[in-house]
Amino acid sequence: xxxxxxxxxxxxxxxxxxxxxxxxxxxxxxxxxxxxxxxxxxxxxxxxxxxxxxxxxxxxxxxxxxxxxxxxxxxxxxxxxxxxxxxxxxxxxxxxxxxxxxxxxxxxxxxxxxxxxxxxxxxxxxxxxxxxxxxxxxxxxxxxxxxxxxxxxxxxxxxxxxxxxxxxxxxxxxxxxxxxxxxxxxxxxxxxxxxxxxxxxxxxxxxxxxxxxxxxxxxxxxxxxxxxxxxxxxxxxxxxxxxxxxxxxxxxxxxxxxxxxxxxxxxxxxxxxxxxxxxxxxxxxxxxxxxxxxxxxxxxxxxxxxxxxxxxxxxxxxxxxxxxxxxxxxxxxxxxxxxxxxxxxxxxxxxxxxxxxxxxxxxxxxxxxxxxxxxxxxxxxxxxxxxxxxxxxxxxxxxxxxxxxxxxxxxxxxxxxxxxxxxxxxxxxxxxxxxxxxxxxxxxxxxxxxxxxxxxxxxxxxxxxxxxxxxxxxxxxxxxxxxxxxxxxxxxxxxxxxxxxxxxxxxxxxxxxxxxxxxxxxxxxxxxxxxxxxxxxxxxxxxxxxxxxxxxxxxxxxxxxxxxxxxxxxxxx
Numbered sequence: 001x002x003x004x005x006x007x008x009x010x011x012x013x014x015x016x017x018x019x020x021x022x023x024x025x026x027x028x029x030x031x032x033x034x035x036x037x038x039x040x041x042x043x044x045x046x047x048x049x050x051x052x053x054x055x056x057x058x059x060x061x062x063x064x065x066x067x068x069x070x071x072x073x074x075x076x077x078x079x080x081x082x083x084x085x086x087x088x089x090x091x092x093x094x095x096x097x098x099x100x101x102x103x104x105x106x107x108x109x110x111x112x113x114x115x116x117x118x119x120x121x122x123x124x125x126x127x128x129x130x131x132x133x134x135x136x137x138x139x140x141x142x143x144x145x146x147x148x149x150x151x152x153x154x155x156x157x158x159x160x161x162x163x164x165x166x167x168x169x170x171x172x173x174x175x176x177x178x179x180x181x182x183x184x185x186x187x188x189x190x191x192x193x194x195x196x197x198x199x200x201x202x203x204x205x206x207x208x209x210x211x212x213x214x215x216x217x218x219x220x221x222x223x224x225x226x227x228x229x230x231x232x233x234x235x236x237x238x239x240x241x242x243x244x245x246x247x248x249x250x251x252x253x254x255x256x257x258x259x260x261x262x263x264x265x266x267x268x269x270x271x272x273x274x275x276x277x278x279x280x281x282x283x284x285x286x287x288x289x290x291x292x293x294x295x296x297x298x299x300x301x302x303x304x305x306x307x308x309x310x311x312x313x314x315x316x317x318x319x320x321x322x323x324x325x326x327x328x329x330x331x332x333x334x335x336x337x338x339x340x341x342x343x344x345x346x347x348x349x350x351x352x353x354x355x356x357x358x359x360x361x362x363x364x365x366x367x368x369x370x371x372x373x374x375x376x377x378x379x380x381x382x383x384x385x386x387x388x389x390x391x392x393x394x395x396x397x398x399x400x401x402x403x404x405x406x407x408x409x410x411x412x413x414x415x416x417x418x419x420x421x422x423x424x425x426x427x428x429x430x431x432x433x434x435x436x437x438x439x440x441x442x443x444x445x446x447x448x449x450x451x452x453x454x455x456x457x458x459x460x461x462x463x464x465x466x467x468x469x470x471x472x473x474x475x476x477x478x479x480x481x482x483x484x485x486x487x488x489x490x491x492x493x494x495x496x497x498x499x500x501x502x503x504x505x506x507x508x509x510x511x512x513x514x515x516x517x518x519x520x521x522x523x524x525x526x527x528x529x530x531x532x533x534x535x536x537x538x539x540x541x542x543x544x545x546x547x548x549x550x551x552x553x554x555x556x557x558x559x560x561x562x563x564x565x566x567x568x569x570x571x572x573x
Contacts, residue, residue, distance in 0.1 A: 007037055007044040008316060014039050016340055017052035018324070024064040026296040027313050036063065038320040041339035045316055056335075058324055065299040065312050066094040066321040066336065067277035071129075071165070071194065071217050071236055071264035074115065075102035075502045078452070078495070078515070079270060081115070082353050083508045085124045089351070090344035091276040092333045094124060094321045095311060097302075099164035099194075101131040105456045106364050106427065106500040108134070108144030109153070114361050116159065123343050123351035125321075127306070129164035129194055130154055132182055135456050136167055139542045139562070140550035142456040143364070143427035148181035155189055161306050162192030165217070167455075167543040169197045170560060172211050173204055187212045192306055194236075198395065198544060201227055209233060215305065217264055218544075220245055220393065225252045229260055234305045237297075239280050240266040242534040244392045246280055253289045253297070262302045267454075269534055270512045278331040291328040364500045365451060365481045367424060367459065368431040370473060375422055375466040377435050379403075379410040380566035385554075386418055387539060387547045389440035389529070394538045398547040398556065401439060410437075412464045414526075417442050420466070423540050424459040424473060425551040426451060426501070432551040436565055438462060438539060444526030446487035447472040450533055451501035453540040458551045460540055483533050485521040493521035 006012040014037035022031055023046070036043060037050040069088075074096075077084050088096070098119075103111035112128070119126035130151050135142030154160055163186040166172060171179040186193050197208055198218035209231050217236035219225040225235045229252075237253075239246040243266060253261060263280045275282070277298050284294040303312030310319050320340035323333040336344035343351040382405055388397040401418040403410045412419045418437050425432035441448075447463025449472035459476055463469035463486075472486040475494065481501025485493040495514040497504055504511050515533075522532045529535050542548045542555040549555065553562040 004039045004042055004044045007039040010045070010050065014044060014050055014052035015054065017050045017055045018063060018322070019055055019057040020059055021063040022060055023314050024062055024292055024295050024328070025314060026065060026292065026300040027315060029292050029296070031062070031292065036314065036322070038340040041320055041341070043314060043316055043318050043320050046314065061334065062325045062328055063314060064295045064323045064325060065314055066323050066338070067092045067263075067281070067298040068095040068097070068302040068312065069093055069265055069277055070097050070262040070302040070305070071266055072096050072098055073100075073102050073267055074098050075100065075500070076267035077270055077273065078497060078503050079508060079511050080499070080503060080505065081118045081122060081126065083511070084273070085122045085353065086349050086508055087273045088276050089124055089336060089338070090333070090347045090349050091274070092278040092323045092331070092336055093276045094336065094338050094343070095127070095308070096124065097127050097129060097161065097306060099129045099131060101134065101164060101455060102457060102502055103361075103500050104131045104134045104144065104146060106143040106502065107361055108146060109150055111361070111500065112154065121354040123338050123353070126159075127161045128159055129162050129192070130160055132163045132166045133168050133455070133543075136541065136543050139552055139555055140456045140540065141425045141427060141430060141432055141458065141552070147178060148185050151182060152185055155185055155191065160191070162186050163194065165194045165196035166213055167196035169200055169208055172213070173207055183212050195233070196543070199224070206231060215262070217266060220248055220395075222249060222251045225249050226256060229256060234260045234262055234301070236262045236264040237280070238264050238266045241269045241272050241531055242267060242392065242538055243394045246283060250284070250287045250289075253284055253293075254287070258293050258297055259301060261297050262305060263298045267534070269515055269531060270508060271515060278333070282329070282331040285328065285331070361500050362498050363480060365426050365459075365477055366429050367426050367473075367477055368429040370424065370470065372466050372470040374433055375420070375435070375469050377410040377420065379405045379408055382410075384410065384418070384437050384565045385547070385563065386437040386439050386565070387421070387549065389438065389535055389539070391529070394541070394544050396539065396545070396547050399439065401437065403437060411466070412437075414444055414464055419443055419462055419464060420469065421539065421549050422461045422469060423453065423549050423551045424461065426459045427456075430551075434549045434551045434553045436549045436554040440529065441532060442526050442528045446485065446525040448485050448522050448527070448532060448536065449473060449476055450483040450537060451476055451481040451497065452483065452533070452537045454538050455541055456550070457501060458540065460536055462536060483518055485518060485525070487525055493518045
């Protein structure tokens with residue numbers, strides 16, 4: 001401490017001085033010129049005439065606090081955290097708040113421990129929010145069930161910031177004992193509680209917030225975001241791969257007080273990581289948001305919400321996590337400084353990464369013996385209630401559509417894009433298979449399948465015929481989890497994900513190339529969705545409106561109950 005004070009007073013040399021900087025000051029909301037003196041990874045002083053063992057004259061370039069991703073599921077990148085760091089850090093993200101919800105649904109506390117060990121010693125600060133909903137609801141089969149006692153074993157760890165997205169808002173409103181116990185656990189420790197409440201409003205929203213939930217990343221309209229801001233919530237503006245909300249919420253950033261707005265990525269595939277939070281800042285500025293406020297949203301706001309008092313700004317006593325930018329337009333950093341040391345330069349990682357240790361989270365696919373007959377749906381008419389996907393949204397619509405009848409069974413109707421969807425339980429070999437129909441994928445032949453299916457990550461299959469759907473499911477079992485495209489009974493594209501059926505043990509380039517290949521192959525058999533696997537992965541999530549499929553059946557989130565797809569269709573027609 002004395003060394004930092006002496007450097008701040010100019011009595012000792014700093015470790016590093018950034019000279020002639022235009023500082024983007026998110027505290028005073030201005031840009032001003034000064035030097036930045038750094039000692040022991042901490043900003044010691046800001047002013048003139050500082051000297052350092054090393055000096056970098058940036059000649060009027062801009063310096064901002066580095067960026068923070070306020071809510072991300074690292075498992076959704078399908079890469080190990082070290083591979084994520086390779087791409088996120090050069091883009092200017094030096095801190096992430098993870099929710100290991102995905103791997104927890106597969107492996108429970110062991111999954112959380114695995115993720116924590118995997119992020120140790122990275123040139124990236126990684127904090128954890130404990131999964132609040134494992135499983136998300138009792139309407140699907142998960143690998144584990146984490147209760148308040150389980151969470152209490154980790155809540156006091158310094159790397160744990162609170163309770164992650166409380167998506168089971170009906171049980172919050174109904175004051176379910178298990179849910180209340182989790183909320184009280186976090187509140188008793190003074191920790192954050194993240195929310196997940198699409199379309200919740202009015203008195204129910206007030207009750208949800210009063211329970212202790214202080215943020216939400218599910219806003220899709222300005223009205224929804226404004227209501228939550230007015231009630232004191234932090235609005236996490238999400239720009240993922242499947243869910244893209246930034247453009248829709250841009251009016252909020254231009255007309256409202258943005259101090260309780262945060263940028264998050266939530267779920268992103270590898271190809272979308274070449275730009276990270278910096279891409280959201282860039283687009284906000286392009287749309288007319290003041291650059292200082294855009295940077296503030298990406299740094300200080302997030303740090304303040306999570307209680308990270310030494311992050312998110314450029315001031316004495318703050319961590320020297322900084323970006324040096326040539327302008328305030330592209331937001332591509334020339335230099336990324338982490339803990340006072342250059343960690344990346346011109347988009348390339350310089351900091352060393354630890355070697356990955358042996359992985360002990362494989363062999364997570366446990367499916368009861370299946371046959372092609374298991375995919376049959378006995379027909380009770382040709383009209384069904386189907387899920388209809390909405391481009392770039394996680395929500396679906398409930399629509400009546402017509403299927404074909406063959407040998408007394410309801411089958412896919414490619415003429416009107418009504419395809420069979422099945423969710424196969426893959427944790428406990430229960431034999432559960434939920435069956436329904438989906439519109440929006442436009443497959444003309446074959447099938448696609450994945451073990452990445454939020455939130456319980458059972459096996460999800462969409463196809464034009466039962467034989468190819470069966471072949472796709474078998475292929476996933478053989479590769480111990482992953483993603484496949486099948487045509488005429490043959491696997492034509494495959495990405496194995498042996499780590500919990502969620503992540504690859506290969507490098508970034510391999511995963512990116514395989515993902516691109518999967519999408520191209522899916523498009524070759526007719527699919528029109530940009531990223532069909534990401535979209536498919538959310539069709540089993542029974543906490544997001546309107547209709548979903550779990551291993552237990554077709555679930556209506558409006559009724560919060562399962563439906564008979566034939567009975568309801570007859571009524572609506």
